[in-house]
Amino acid sequence: MNDLNEMMSILENASPSERQVLQKHCISEMKRILGMFHAPKDKRYKSFVSRAADWQTVWMCQEDPEIPALQQDRLCVWPDREFVVMYQPMVVPVVMEVHDFMDGLEERAQEEDVVVHVFPNGEDSFDVPAGELLESMQEELDCIE
Numbered sequence: 001m002n003d004l005n006e007m008m009s010i011l012e013n014a015s016p017s018e019r020q021v022l023q024k025h026c027i028s029e030m031k032r033i034l035g036m037f038h039a040p041k042d043k044r045y046k047s048f049v050s051r052a053a054d055w056q057t058v059w060m061c062q063e064d065p066e067i068p069a070l071q072q073d074r075l076c077v078w079p080d081r082e083f084v085v086m087y088q089p090m091v092v093p094v095v096m097e098v099h100d101f102m103d104g105l106e107e108r109a110q111e112e113d114v115v116v117h118v119f120p121n122g123e124d125s126f127d128v129p130a131g132e133l134l135e136s137m138q139e140e141l142d143c144i145e
Contacts, residue, residue, distance in 0.1 A: 044119035045126035051079035053140035
């Protein structure tokens, strides 16, 4: 079941007061998502690093089903699944645990120069060398672990 159908089902089964609270929450969440999606690229970069550390996840898209997401030619990352789908509705969103992502990216970066496209939104992205991204992510993880 997709997210929209699931949300509609929950709303249909909620009491009127619950429905009102849920609708306010949904509107607030939609505003947050749209606001961040259209924010300047440096703000989206900071948000990605912070959320990846806080939630311990990194989201990517798998454009070619034959190639693992971390090995795709164009490596794009987002802090939440919703942003992947907003960017490319027809791709498969893939989530990785943050440490697994960092280990895999470090391994790949030892073999080739890798530029990571952080939080693309269709207009731009924060393009950063893998080593710089890994350093930022590790600094953020050090603050919370």
